[in-house]
Amino acid sequence: MACSDLTTGRGARLGWGAVAVLLGLVAPVCHARDVGHDLGQDVGPGMAHDMSHDTSQSLEGSPDKLEGAVGLVLKYAPAFPGSSDVSLRATPAGFVRWGRYTLTGAGGFTTQSNKEVERGLGAELAQRGKLVLNFNARIDNGRQQSDSPDLSGMGDIPMTVRGRLSARWEPVEAWVVSAGVAVDLLRKVGGTNLDVGVQREWHFAPGRRFLLGGGVSAADRTYMQVWHGVSAQQTQTAAYPAYQANAGLRGVFASATYRHEVDHTWAGFAGVSHSRLLGSAAQSPLTRQAQETSWQAGVARRF
Numbered sequence: 001m002a003c004s005d006l007t008t009g010r011g012a013r014l015g016w017g018a019v020a021v022l023l024g025l026v027a028p029v030c031h032a033r034d035v036g037h038d039l040g041q042d043v044g045p046g047m048a049h050d051m052s053h054d055t056s057q058s059l060e061g062s063p064d065k066l067e068g069a070v071g072l073v074l075k076y077a078p079a080f081p082g083s084s085d086v087s088l089r090a091t092p093a094g095f096v097r098w099g100r101y102t103l104t105g106a107g108g109f110t111t112q113s114n115k116e117v118e119r120g121l122g123a124e125l126a127q128r129g130k131l132v133l134n135f136n137a138r139i140d141n142g143r144q145q146s147d148s149p150d151l152s153g154m155g156d157i158p159m160t161v162r163g164r165l166s167a168r169w170e171p172v173e174a175w176v177v178s179a180g181v182a183v184d185l186l187r188k189v190g191g192t193n194l195d196v197g198v199q200r201e202w203h204f205a206p207g208r209r210f211l212l213g214g215g216v217s218a219a220d221r222t223y224m225q226v227w228h229g230v231s232a233q234q235t236q237t238a239a240y241p242a243y244q245a246n247a248g249l250r251g252v253f254a255s256a257t258y259r260h261e262v263d264h265t266w267a268g269f270a271g272v273s274h275s276r277l278l279g280s281a282a283q284s285p286l287t288r289q290a291q292e293t294s295w296q297a298g299v300a301r302r303f
Contacts, residue, residue, distance in 0.1 A: 072299060073296065074298065077296075081227065081277060085150065103121050144156050157226060175199070181193075195218075197214065198214060199211055211256070213257075215252070218247075251281060268297070271296050
């Protein structure tokens with residue numbers, strides 16, 4: 001499948017327009033932080049990424065400390081959103097963080113200061129009080145028709161790089177509200193997707209935390225058509241009727257995660273998330289089940 005033909009100038013303008021709006025909302029933050037600092041920096045997969053509660057440390061006070069971790073993540077999840085095929089996958093994971101900059105292979109882990117790390121290459125752009133602005137670029141692996149028999153004849157969605165601008169706010173202790181917008185930086189696939197979430201955290205004992213979160217995601221027509229639509233060309237090779245997906249809400253999700261910091265070196269987590277597709281995504285002929293549950297666990301050694 002050649003997805004580049006789905007990318008329109010209008011969709012691209014809408015995507016960058018959304019980025020501009022988010023930047024505008026936090027412009028006072030950037031203005032207050034633009035002296036003496038270089039600009040840089042999950043999601044987000046995803047649909048249920050963890051958000052950090054630790055936004056109390058200012059960027060000026062953050063030393064340029066090098067830290068990281070290597071580990072393994074196990075995930076039991078559907079082959080693609082809406083699929084009835086589930087599988088267990090083991091993925092090597094880890095991250096390297098230097099000051100405000102992070103390079104991450106997989107999400108789910110935290111730094112020694114309990115700051116979440118999202119997939120990709122990212123940085124903290126600015127911080128003012130409890131509000132933090134981040135940017136990260138991550139590889140979107142796309143989708144292969146070999147991922148599931150349900151995708152036979154649909155062709156592949158090519159790999160691309162998506163840039164995600166996000167804002168994270170801690171209105172009160174233990175509560176975090178986040179919002180993000182992501183666009184295709186290479187314009188190979190196109191489309192813009194957005195997400196808004198909230199998370200609550202509880203500390204049971206030193207090094208032990210439990211988190212509950214939830215949120216909603218949305219996308220423009222290009223993104224929805226690529227992932228949930230069926231083009232006239234695809235009807236020639238796949239056993240699906242033509243289907244035009246529309247812009248709008250894509251899904252809602254809820255997650256629960258338990259984190260255990262064994263010591264300053266070893267840490268692990270386990271979590272479960274449940275999501276439901278909405279709108280055009282739920283009505284797509286590709287969707288075998290609109291609701292899905294995934295499980296994830298990981299262990300890492302920090303350095």
